[in-house]
Amino acid sequence: MAGSGFSRRDVLAGIAAGTAAGIFGSSSSARAAVAEMVWATWDSNGHPEYVAAFEAQTGVKVKLSYLSSEDAQFAALKTGTASDWDMINPSLNGSWRYIKSGLLEQLDMSKIPNAAKMYDVFKTTPKVLDASGKQFAVPYLWGLNPIVYRKDKFESEPDYTTLFNAKYKGQLAMRDYALESIAIAGLVAGVPRDKVFVMETKELAEAKKLLIAQKPLLRTYWQTIGDLTNLFATGEVSCAFSWRVPFDVLKDKLPMGMAKPKAGIMGWCDCFAMPATLSAEKSEIGYKFINYLLGPEYATQVAKIGNYATTSPIIRDTLSKEEQEAIFVDDMDVMKSFMWPVAPENYSEWLKIWNEVKAS
Amino acid sequence: MVNTPDRAPDVSGPGLLLSARGLTKTYSGQRVVDGIDLDIPERAFTTFLGPSGCGKTTILRMIAGFETPNAGSLVLDGRSLSGVPPERRPVNTVFQSYALFPHLTVFGNVAFSLTLRRQSNVDVAARVRRALDAVHMAEFGDRYPHQLSGGQQQRVAVARAIIAEPHLLLLDEPLSALDKKMRGHLQIELKDLQRRLGIAFVYVTHDQEEAFALSDIVVVMNKGRIVQKAAPLTIYARPATAFVADFIGAATLIPGDIIDGGAAGPASIETAIGIVQCPAVEGLSKGDKAMLAIRPEHVRTGAHGLKATIRHVVFKGDRYLVEAEVNDVILRFMSDSPLTSGETVGLVVDQDRAFITRID
Amino acid sequence: MAPVFHRGQLAIPVTCILMLGCIFPLALLAVFSVFEVDLDAFTLVPAFSGQNWVQMFTNPVFAFLIGKAVVSGAGTAVLAAIIGYPIAVSMTRLPVLWKGVGSIVLLTPLYTGEIVRIYAWRVVLGSEGLINATLKWLGAISEPLKFLLFSPFTTHLVLLYNNLPFMVLAIWISAELIDKRLIEAARDLGARPIDAFFKIILPLTTPGLAVGVFTVFALAAGDMMTPSLLGGTSGATPMAMIDNLFGTAFDWPLASALSLSLLVVLLVFATGFVGVLLRFDGARAVFRRGAR
Incomplete structure (x- = not known):
């Protein structure tokens, strides 16, 4: 869930946590046999039952260390205060930061047989490669960020323009997140989806204008997905750019709907990677683990319990139509309208624009 | 508050200023002042004398309005004091610890009651000067209380209390914190001041020498009751009870x-x-x-x-x-x-x- | 014989910790603020660049956000003082046992987490919340009052609620120290209770008021959660922007410059408020008495 790229969370908390880990967790004593691997990941990606099969097969215990934010993960690695992490979880769109900083171990793809079975869009993504084409991370779990809405309040399926429509004043919400919000405004302004993350100054100004005009229509900007779920549940908001969580949580109580706008669907994707400093022994286990993540056991568990799809179609045909629909793999055309949020190089500019919008 | 006079006070007598009838004050079941009947004449210096805990200060506080009697009445100038708040009683008090306002200068302290009545500054200054002159403190107007000796603070407290020309001045052991020499000196000044101002003083002390030196009438109290009320000489020479004989002059x-x-x-x-x-x-x-x-x-x-x-x-x-x-x-x-x-x-x-x- | 310490020497360890814990990070921020970011290598590049500071002074968004924080903090502090005084002064008149109960009741809201409180406020103030539902049921309104939630009103109501205990405690302790006879003396000299409040209690509690104002101002001006989760579209704060810049944008230099600017502005205002309050005779008198 929270794998959707960068998020605005408390970087200081992350640094503090990292510092504590540096002080108390620096016992990197080399052991003869690897008994345990620490996997830093999101709580939704790493339930104990998801990795039980792996533990049974290898006899290696997977210790789950849950992330508070992508920024905290990056900061911890960058400042060297996360030395107990053996396997980490960069987002597909954020991988470049880790790769550029030299934080990741280069991967030998021949040790991951299941990688060959991945969907092409993930197998061929250049985002996990460095400038010279070497691979450092493997995408393993993905989803998309739909518009979630109340079916009883909207006659037809909303799209991004709905979020800017004065008719729905007071029922709308946007995420308090420069990257996605400005991108959506760009799409509404007519910028094609492969250009929105490299918008030029003029287009950015256009997006900004739209966002300022949108502001009075919004009930609020949402901060966390729990926050937005609460807003739907209490009737404050009936249509928002969202993650799927409010839909899953509330669909039995309220007439919830999910819309996948044609203009472009924001996808998210989590990757597996290993810190550059990892020992050879542990790396071997790491290869086995990513192979497991791309295999059928993990895919089945995460699809049925968590409503998420792995990057491999390995179990797709075993799922019912409903189960496929739930994880967006019923119609593979969805892959064609994907757009991956990428933090632009001038992201500070985006942030300033976003704050100007909020301060207007 | 119970305040039904069970005996009508005699207000027709010449020079009667204050009369108490059946005055009673109870603290957690204990009768600290136990049904006192008392008349205080105009222009006289009356002293309540008794050991600590005899109720003399409580009477003073009831006259000032800081305590509400549980029973009995107080009549001043022919007007019942029942329900009259301290600020509306023509009575002023000199406190045992002086209670000078630490954030105001001597001038500010003495002028306090006048500034509440929005008098012209010229008038206030003149009256403050007269009051300070009366206690020989004219040149200390700019000082703060902490810059004064105990005796000087006492003089300021007196000036502050007489400036509004009360009908009755209450003095609660005003000299007890001073050394013996200063005490003797101020006794003379107080007596002198009382004669010059011609207003009634009601004084509380446990020091019989002080009571004799100052008073026209001494009221000896014990256990919440009046034991003897007479001129100092009578009290000394003709003690009404063994308690008085013992308390006065051992x-x-x-x-x-x-x-x-x-x-x-x-x-x-x-x-x-x-x-x-x-x-x-x-x-x-x-x-x-x-x-x-x-x-x-x-x-x-x-x-x-x-x-x-x-x-x-x-x-x-x-x-x-x-x-x-x-x-x-x-x-x-x-x-x-x-x-x-x-x-x-x-x-x-x-x-x-x-x-x-x-x-x- | 045991070594004899001068009283001043006992402060050395604390001073060292303060230096390390406060001065050092600030110095680091100052250094970072003139660095540049190499986004290709994703590292901070030591430099001596005034570019971030130029932005601080030229881009109005920074001044706006910092100014908003100051106004928010000052407004909350003033309201907290106005509401806090009657509560604090009433508490001084309670019997000792009830003072204990009172202070516990006062602090109870602080024991619940901030997030819990924020969601509780949503339940109370929401479109379908307690107040709107009640008003609707009474027939006072037909449409929910939307301004109750996700507006500057909400932000300040909750900032006030969250920070009021600090103001009340500070004033209360200060008011407890006032000799009750001073109040009696004032009443005796003709002051009505309201006069006694303005002429005696208010001046002599200025140190407590100063502590309260300082605390509430700092907490309210620096709050990020309350504005962003309850303030709706008005919830932008400099703290949130700093968070963004440090984290997602990896623009540590700009974040450092903004952090320092915010800190300096808040400090200047807080010191200004406290300085003004402590110049009053009341505060001086209290400090003298404390020193004697």
């Missing part, structure tokens, strides 16, 4: 039986030191148990007197205070010569000045 009290006289006039009493004939409190008759009060100045040495053995001799500067034993009774007297312990002397009691009083 008399030796010798129990005995009235064998002759009484009603009004001298009586004879048979005691451990023999039969003594001397003035007596009114209302005694033959066969009553009574108390013979003998003060040190009522005793002198004489060849034909009672046979006494010297027990203790204390040098007092001008003379010696001697304790001598007569038939297991200790008599005290002043002597010009240093008698020695164990020596036998004859003692003569001045039968005109010794006094027979009631047992409490």
Whole structure:
């Protein structure tokens, strides 16, 4: 869930946590046999039952260390205060930061047989490669960020323009997140989806204008997905750019709907990677683990319990139509309208624009 | 608050300022002031005298309005004080600890009551100067309380209390925090001030010398009741009860039986030191148990007197205070010569000045 | 013989900790603020660049956000003082046992987490919340009052609620120290209770007021959660922007410059408020008495 790229969370908390880990967790004593691997990941990606099969097969215990934010993960690695992490979880769109900083171990793809079975869009993504084409991370779990809405309040399926429509004043919400919000405004302004993350100054100004005009229509900007779920549940908001969580949580109580706008669907994707400093022994286990993540056991568990799809179609045909629909793999055309949020190089500019919008 | 006068106060009498009827104050079931009836005349200096806890300060606080009586009435200038808040009583108080406002200068403190009444600055300045002149503090107007000595603070407290020209000035042990020399000095000033201002002072003290030095009327209190109310000389010479005799001037009290006289006039009493004939409190008759009060100045040495053995001799500067034993009774007297312990002397009691009083 | 310490020497360890814990990070921020970011290598590049500071002074968004924080903090502090005084002064008149109870009741809201409180406020103030539902039921309104939630009103109501205990405690302790006879003396000299409040209690509690103002101002001006989760579209704060810049944007230099600017502005205002309050005779008198 929270794998959707960068998020605005408390970087200081992350640094503090990292510092504590540096002080108390620096016992990197080399052991003869690897008994345990620490996997830093999101709580939704790493339930104990998801990795039980792996533990049974290898006899290696997977210790789950849950992330508070992508920024905290990056900061911890960058400042060297996360030395107990053996396997980490960069987002597909954020991988470049880790790769550029030299934080990741280069991967030998021949040790991951299941990688060959991945969907092409993930197998061929250049985002996990460095400038010279070497691979450092493997995408393993993905989803998309739909518009979630109340079916009883909207006659037809909303799209991004709905979020800017004065008719729905007071029922709308946007995420308090420069990257996605400005991108959506760009799409509404007519910028094609492969250009929105490299918008030029003029287009950015256009997006900004739209966002300022949108502001009075919004009930609020949402901060966390729990926050937005609460807003739907209490009737404050009936249509928002969202993650799927409010839909899953509330669909039995309220007439919830999910819309996948044609203009472009924001996808998210989590990757597996290993810190550059990892020992050879542990790396071997790491290869086995990513192979497991791309295999059928993990895919089945995460699809049925968590409503998420792995990057491999390995179990797709075993799922019912409903189960496929739930994880967006019923119609593979969805892959064609994907757009991956990428933090632009001038992201500070985006942030300033976003704050100007909020301060207007 | 219960405030039904059970006896109508006499307000027609000439010069009556304040009258209390059945005044009672209870703290957690204990009657601290126990049904007091009292009239205080205009222009007089009245002193409540008694040991600590006798209720004298509580009476003062009820007159000032800081305490509400549980029963009884207070009438000032013919107006009931019931329900009148402190700020609307024509009464001002000089507090034991001075209670000067630490954030105001001497001028500010003295002018306090005038500034509440929005008088012109010129008028205020003139009146403050007069009040400070009256207490010889004219040149201290700019000082802050912490820059003054105890005696100076006391003078300011007096100036502050008299500036509004109250009908009645209440003084709660105002000199008790000062050294003896300063106390004596200020007693004279206070008495002088009271004469010049011509307003009634009600003074509270546990120091009988102070009470005698200042007062026109002394009200001796014990256990919440008035024991005796009279001019200082009467209190001293004709103590109404053994308590008064003991509290005032530390008399030796010798129990005995009235064998002759009484009603009004001298009586004879048979005691451990023999039969003594001397003035007596009114209302005694033959066969009553009574108390013979003998003060040190009522005793002198004489060849034909009672046979006494010297027990203790204390040098007092001008003379010696001697304790001598007569038939297991200790008599005290002043002597010009240093008698020695164990020596036998004859003692003569001045039968005109010794006094027979009631047992409490 | 045991070594004899001068009283001043006892402060050395604390001073060292303060230096390390406060001065050092600030110095680091100052250094970072003139660095540049190499986004290719994703590292901070030591430099001596005034570019971030130029932005601080030229881009109005920074001044706006910092100014908003100051106004928010000052407004909350003033309201907290106005509401806090009657509560604090009433508490001084309670019997001792009830003072304990009172202070516990006062602090109870602080024991619940901030997030819990925020969601509780949503339940109370929401479109279908307690207040709107009640008003609707009473027939006072037909449409929910939307301004109750996700507006500057909400932000300040909750900032006030969250920070009021600090103001009340500070004033209360200060008011407890006032000699009750000073109040009696004032009443005796003709002051109505309201006069006694303005002429005696208010001046002599200025140190407590100063502590309260300082605390509430700092907490309210620096709050990020309350504005962003309850303030709706008005919830932008400099703290959130700093968070963004440090984290997602990896623009540590700009974040450092903004952090320092915010800190300096807040400090200047807080010191200004406290300085003004402590110049009053009341505060001086209290400090003198404390020193004697």
